[in-house]
Amino acid sequence: MTSSHCFGRLAGIALAVFLFAGFAAATGMALVPEAAAQQAGQVPGNTLGTSSDSDFWRQVRQGQQGQVSIPDARAGVMIQSEGDNWRAFRNGPLSLYGAWALLGILILLSLFFILRGRIKVEHGLSGKLIERFNSVERFAHWLTATSFVVLALTGLNVLYGRYALLPVIGPDAFSAITIAGKYLHNYIAFAFMVGVVMMFVLWVKHNIPNRLDLVWLAKAGGLFTKGVHPSSKKFNAGQKVIFWSVILGGVSISASGIALLFPFELHMFGKTFAVLNMFGANLPADLTVMQEMQLSQLWHSIVGLALIVIIIAHIYIGSIGMEGAFDAMGSGMVDENWAKEHHDLWVEEVQARQASAGSD
Ligand code: HEM
CATH class of the missing domain: 1.10.287 (Helix Hairpins)
Incomplete structure (x- = not known):
């Protein structure tokens, strides 16, 4: 390479540097590396300046609302880790144990049917009918x-x-x-x-519990032993369990269902946890709207599965499991002997009412 060539190249580079420096000065660009320009406590890029601190990012990571200026509370949650836990629980233990519970009750009822057979009216049908349900x-x-x-x-x-x-x-x-x-x-x-x-x-x-229910429960309602018929009024202890399961479970499943039907409107879990905390529980009462939805979904499924298991047993005993039971809800009329065997005190009450109505 000749010396005139070499000089020409150096002059070209010097001109390029000069032009770039002029452009940088005109646009305000610093010629020193960015990191060197930072003050202590700043983050690279200076995007959030000194407001970028570990508390802020921790809150974002924990799914807290209000970390960004998005007015919609749901969109304002930037990271929702609980979603992973919710999905894992729903698709894991909840589905698994729910399936076992459903299978379990079907196996138990099949075994009960094989061992005990259909529970008969032991004194035979009398042919006399009595109104059980209007x-x-x-x-x-x-x-x-x-x-x-x-x-x-x-x-x-x-x-x-x-x-x-x-x-x-x-x-x-x-x-x-x-x-x-x-x-x-x-x-x-x-x-x-x-x-x-x-x-x-x-x-x-x-369905108000009373002392008779304890005797009925102690004898397991005579369900496992032929010839045993513990006394009962209109509903025995077993039926009271069904009744209160349907009422309390029904209210609870309806409330969580309404929360799912109208998303993000109700905050029942946070409020319930706050009440429970007053009695010594240590539950998170400050829940995001998303967590409220997740808990509503899980609770709705758990109560639903429990009710289905209970009702399968109820349907069994109200149909194939017991002779004469279905008529009570079918025609409303039951055989008097069936009624005396399963609800003796109720029959006495009905007959006493009829007798006093007849004598009036
Ligand atoms: C679909 C099939 C069903 C059948 C065959 C059936 C049958 C019966 C019968 C025969 C009774 C009267 C028992 C008696 O005379 O003492 C009864 C009562 C009752 N049923 Fe059902 N039932 C069915 C479904 C349900 C469902 C799905 C629920 C609630 C979710 C329910 C809730 C009740 C309650 C609370 C009682 C009163 C308490 C008791 O007898 O256990 N039933 N049912």
């Missing part, structure tokens, strides 16, 4: 029962359909069934709520 009571029962069965089937489809139904019927049919099921579930829930309120009003006075 038409309003039967309407309340069947309104609750039919709506519950639809809710149970469509609810189970949401939890287990993708494992149990989808592989069998394929995605198109599964999608159609699940969309229809969702609408049925959302609207029929209101019929169930009406039924639960009606049953409560009609039957609460017969």
Whole structure:
């Protein structure tokens, strides 16, 4: 390379540096590396300046609201780690133990049927009928029962359909069934709520626990022993357990269902936890709206599964499990011998009422 060539190159580089320096000065760009320009406590890039501190990022990581200036509380949550825990619990232990509970009750009832058989009217049918439930009571029962069965089937489809139904019927049919099921579930829930309120009003006075219930429970209601019929009024202890499960479970599942139906509106878990904390519990009462939704979903499923297990046993004993039982809710009339064996004190009350009405 000649010396004139070399000089030309150096002059070119010097001109480029000079032009760049002029451009940088004109646009305010610093010619020193950025890090060197920082003051202590600043972050690279100076995006948040000294307001970028570890507390801020910890709060973001923990899903706290209000860390960004987005007015919508839901969008204002930047990271929602609880979503992982919720999904893992729903698709893990909840689904698994729920399935075992459903299978368990079916196995238990099958064993009971094999060992005990159908519980018979031991004194045979008398042919005399006695009214057990009037038409309003039967309407309340069947309104609750039919709506519950639809809710149970469509609810189970949401939890287990993708494992149990989808592989069998394929995605198109599964999608159609699940969309229809969702609408049925959302609207029929209101019929169930009406039924639960009606049953409560009609039957609460017969379901107050008393001393007789302890004797009935001690003898397991005579369910496992032929010839044993512990005394009972209109409802025995076993039926009271069913009644209160349906009422308390029904109210609880309805409340969590309404929270799911109207997302982000209700904050029942935070409020409930705050009340429980007054009694010594140590639960997180300051929940985000997302956590409220997750807990509502989990609670709704847990109560739903528990109720389904209990009601399967109820349906068994009210139909194939016991001779003469279904008539009580079918026609409303039961055989007098059935009534005397299972509800002796109630029969006495009815006959005493009839006698006093006849003598008036
Ligand atoms: C779908 C099938 C069902 C059948 C065959 C059935 C049958 C019966 C029968 C026969 C009785 C009267 C028992 C008696 O005379 O002492 C009864 C009562 C009752 N049923 Fe049902 N039931 C069914 C579903 C349901 C459902 C889904 C619920 C609630 C979610 C329910 C809640 C009740 C309650 C609270 C009572 C009164 C307490 C008791 O007898 O256990 N039933 N049912």
